[in-house]
Amino acid sequence: MNRFVDLGENLLKGTPASPGVAVGEIRMFTHKDLEIPSGKIDRKDEEREIEKARQVLEHVDKQLSNLQNTQSDREIREILEAQIQIVRDPELFGQIEHLIREENRQAVFALYHAFNEYIQLLNQTGRDWIKDRIIDLQSLRDRMIYQIGDPETARRDFKGAVIFVDELSPSEMVEYSDSGISAVVMQHGGTTSHAVIIAQSLGIPCIIGTGWKRSKVESTRMAAVDGNTGEVILDPDQNILKIFNKRELDSEAIRQQAISISRKPNRTACGKEFTLRSNIEFIEELRNVTEYGAEGIGLLRTETLFLSHGYFDVDRHAEFYQKVLEESAPDPVTIRLLDIGGDKFPGSRVSEANPYLGWRGMRMLLDETDLFDKQVEAVIASAEIYPERVRILLPMVSDVSEIRTAKKRIRDMIRSRDGIQAESIGKLPVGVMVEVPSIALQAREAARYVDFMSIGSNDLTQYVMATDRGNERVSKLFRSSHPSVLKLIRMTAEAAEKEGIPLSVCGEMAGKPILASALLGMGIRELSMNTMSIPAVKKLICSLDLETMENLYRELIESEGLHQSEKIIRKWKERYLTDES
Amino acid sequence: MLNEEGLHARPSATLVKEASKFDSDFYIDMRGYRVNGKSILGVMTLAAEHGAEVELIVDGSDENEAMKTLVKLFESRFEMAQ
Numbered sequence: 001m002n003r004f005v006d007l008g009e010n011l012l013k014g015t016p017a018s019p020g021v022a023v024g025e026i027r028m029f030t031h032k033d034l035e036i037p038s039g040k041i042d043r044k045d046e047e048r049e050i051e052k053a054r055q056v057l058e059h060v061d062k063q064l065s066n067l068q069n070t071q072s073d074r075e076i077r078e079i080l081e082a083q084i085q086i087v088r089d090p091e092l093f094g095q096i097e098h099l100i101r102e103e104n105r106q107a108v109f110a111l112y113h114a115f116n117e118y119i120q121l122l123n124q125t126g127r128d129w130i131k132d133r134i135i136d137l138q139s140l141r142d143r144m145i146y147q148i149g150d151p152e153t154a155r156r157d158f159k160g161a162v163i164f165v166d167e168l169s170p171s172e173m174v175e176y177s178d179s180g181i182s183a184v185v186m187q188h189g190g191t192t193s194h195a196v197i198i199a200q201s202l203g204i205p206c207i208i209g210t211g212w213k214r215s216k217v218e219s220t221r222m223a224a225v226d227g228n229t230g231e232v233i234l235d236p237d238q239n240i241l242k243i244f245n246k247r248e249l250d251s252e253a254i255r256q257q258a259i260s261i262s263r264k265p266n267r268t269a270c271g272k273e274f275t276l277r278s279n280i281e282f283i284e285e286l287r288n289v290t291e292y293g294a295e296g297i298g299l300l301r302t303e304t305l306f307l308s309h310g311y312f313d314v315d316r317h318a319e320f321y322q323k324v325l326e327e328s329a330p331d332p333v334t335i336r337l338l339d340i341g342g343d344k345f346p347g348s349r350v351s352e353a354n355p356y357l358g359w360r361g362m363r364m365l366l367d368e369t370d371l372f373d374k375q376v377e378a379v380i381a382s383a384e385i386y387p388e389r390v391r392i393l394l395p396m397v398s399d400v401s402e403i404r405t406a407k408k409r410i411r412d413m414i415r416s417r418d419g420i421q422a423e424s425i426g427k428l429p430v431g432v433m434v435e436v437p438s439i440a441l442q443a444r445e446a447a448r449y450v451d452f453m454s455i456g457s458n459d460l461t462q463y464v465m466a467t468d469r470g471n472e473r474v475s476k477l478f479r480s481s482h483p484s485v486l487k488l489i490r491m492t493a494e495a496a497e498k499e500g501i502p503l504s505v506c507g508e509m510a511g512k513p514i515l516a517s518a519l520l521g522m523g524i525r526e527l528s529m530n531t532m533s534i535p536a537v538k539k540l541i542c543s544l545d546l547e548t549m550e551n552l553y554r555e556l557i558e559s560e561g562l563h564q565s566e567k568i569i570r571k572w573k574e575r576y577l578t579d580e581s
Numbered sequence: 582m583l584n585e586e587g588l589h590a591r592p593s594a595t596l597v598k599e600a601s602k603f604d605s606d607f608y609i610d611m612r613g614y615r616v617n618g619k620s621i622l623g624v625m626t627l628a629a630e631h632g633a634e635v636e637l638i639v640d641g642s643d644e645n646e647a648m649k650t651l652v653k654l655f656e657s658r659f660e661m662a663q
Contacts, residue, residue: 078594079590081598082621084594085597089622089623090617090619090620091622122622122625125626125628127628310586310587312585
C-alpha cells in the first residue's frame with residue numbers, strides 16, 4: 001500500500017464503496033464553488049440570454065424524458081418525472097426571465113439564482129423527504145450551468161469518464177451509468193447509501209469521503225481509481241497505469257473467483273454445513289444476492305422505504321417485499337419491522353436526550369399500533385402469495401412482554417383474514433432481534449415465545465460496551481470481538497439450541513471472515529451480512545475445520561479484554577488471510 | 582389533503598402534469614399563501630401535509646372541466662392519473 005507514498009497531491013484517499021478498478025478522463029461536477037459571472041449585460045442582449053436559458057431547459061427536458069423512457073423501476077421513473085416537471089416549471093422560468101430583463105443578468109446567473117431561491121424555500125419547510133429532492137435540484141441547476149459554459153459537457157458523452165462529485169442522488173447514479181462512466185469519486189456519501197448500492201449492483205467502482213483540491217483536479221486530465229482500496233491517483237504515469245492495468249485484471253479475477261466460490265456448497269473443511277444470507281435494503285441489491293450465492297435474505301431493512309415516503313404506504317411495502325421474495329426464490333426472507341426512533345416520525349417533534357435508549361423499535365411500534373398493523377398487513381399480504389418463505393423480525397426488544405404483545409397482535413391479524421388464507425400463513429414465523437443485553441441474558445425465556453432469533457451484533461456491542469462508535473474519542477472500545485459481547489452471544493446460542501429454534505447473527509461481525517469463523521466455532525450455523533462480504537467469509541470458513549474455528553472462539557472468549565483479543569485476531573489474520581491484505 | 586403523504590414530490594408532479602393539460606390558470610391557496618398550481622416548485626414549497634386545507638382556484642376557458650379533473654385527483658389521493 002505504501003508504493004504510492006511519494007505521489008504527494010496526486011494521491012487521494014477515500015473509503016472504498018463499490019469494488020473494481022478503472023482509469024479514465026476526469027469530469028468534475030461539484031455543487032460548490034461554481035463560477036457565476038455577476039456582471040450586467042447590455043439591454044440589447046436580453047433576448048439572446050433568455051433564448052440561451054430556454055434552450056438549456058429544453059435540452060435537459062429532452063435528456064430526462066429520454067432517460068425516463070428507458071427506466072423500468074417505478075421509483076426512479078417518478079423521481080425523473082418530478083425533475084422533468086421542475087425543468088418545465090413556468091414560475092422558475094418566469095424568475096429567470098425577470099432576472100435577465102429587470103436586473104440585466106446573464107443567463108447563467110439567472111438560472112443559478114432562480115434555482116437557489118427555490119432551494120432555500122424548500123429547505124425552510126424542514127421536511128425529511130425534501131432533502132433528496134434538494135440534491136436533485138442542485139444537480140439540475142449545476143448541470144444547466146455547466147451546459148451553458150461548456151457545450152462539450154452538454155452532450156453528456158461520459159463514456160469511460162471518471163466522475164468527481166460532491167454526492168450523487170440515486171437517479172443521477174443511474175443516469176451517469178447509462179452514459180457509460182467508468183468510476184465515481186465522491187466527497188461525501190455513505191457506504192450503505194442508495195446511490196452506492198446502485199453503483200455496486202451496476203458494477204461501477206465508487207469511492208466516497210474523498211477530499212480533493214478543486215484547482216488540482218481541474219488541471220488534471222486522467223485519474224486511476226481503485227474501488228477496492230479507496231485509492232485515486234491523479235495524472236497517473238506509465239508505471240502507475242501498468243499497476244492499475246494489472247489491478248483491473250486482478251479485480252476481475254477476484255470477482256470471477258468470488259462467483260466461483262459462491263457456486264460451491266457451503267461446507268466447512270470437515271464437511272459441516274452452514275448458511276449465509278444477505279442483509280439488504282434496496283431492490284438493486286438483489287442482483288448481487290443471486291450472483292454471490294446468498295441463500296435468501298436474513299435481514300430485509302424497511303426503514304428507508306418508509307422514510308422516503310414520509311408515511312406508511314401498505315401497497316408499496318407489499319410490492320417491495322414481494323419483489324424481494326420473487327427474486328430470492330426459493331429461499332426465505334426475514335422482514336424486520338421498522339427499527340426507527342420517534343424522532344424520525346413524519347411531522348413528529350419528538351426530541352430525546354438519548355435516542356438510542358429511547359422510544360424506538362418495538363417500543364415505538366407498540367405505541368403506534370396503526371403503523372405496526374399496516375406493516376404487518378403488508379407482510380401478511382406477501383406471505384399469502386409466498387407462503388412458508390416469509391419471516392417477521394421484531395427489532396429493539398428489551399423484555400419478553402414486548403414479544404408477547406407483538407405476537408398476539410400478529411396472530412389476531414392473521415386470524416381475522418379469511419379462512420383458507422389464514423391457514424396457509426398460519427405458520428408465519430415471528431422472531432426476535434437480540435440486540436439489547438437484557439434479552440440476551442433472558443434468551444432462554446425469550447426463545448420460548450419465538451420461532452427464531454437473530455443477533456444484531458452492532459447494537460448489542462454498542463449497548464454492552466456503552467460505546468457510540470460514531471464518536472471517534474471512544475470508538476476504539478466498539479469491538480464485537482470483545483469477550484463480554486461474545487459471552488452474550490454464547491448465552492443466546494445455547495438458549496436457541498436448548499429450545500430448538502434457529503439462530504442467526506446479522507450484524508457486521510458476520511461479514512468479517514475471522515469473526516465469522518469464531519461464530520461458527522461457537523456453534524452458530526447461520527450468518528447474514530452485506531452481500532459483498534459473502535465471498536471472503538465463505539472462502540475462509542470453507543477452508544477451516546470446526547475444531548480450528550472452535551479454538552479461535554475459545555481463545556477470544558477466554559481473553560481478558562481488548563488488548564488480548566485484538567492480538568489474537570491479528571495473529572489469526574496473519575495465519576489465515578495472508579493472500580488478502 | 583386526503584392522502585397521507587401530503588403534497589410530496591410524487592403527488593406534486595402528478596398534480597402539475599394534469600393541471601398543465603388545461604389552458605385555465607390554476608392556483609392553490611393555503612394559509613394565506615397562493616402558489617401557481619402548474620409550478621411543481623411552488624406546490625412543493627407549500628409542503629401541504631395530510632389533513633391540511635387547501636383552496637383550488639381555476640380560471641379560464643376550460644375551467645369547469647379542469648376543476649372537475651383536479652378535484653377528482655385530490656379525492657383519489659393522486660393515484661388515478663398517469
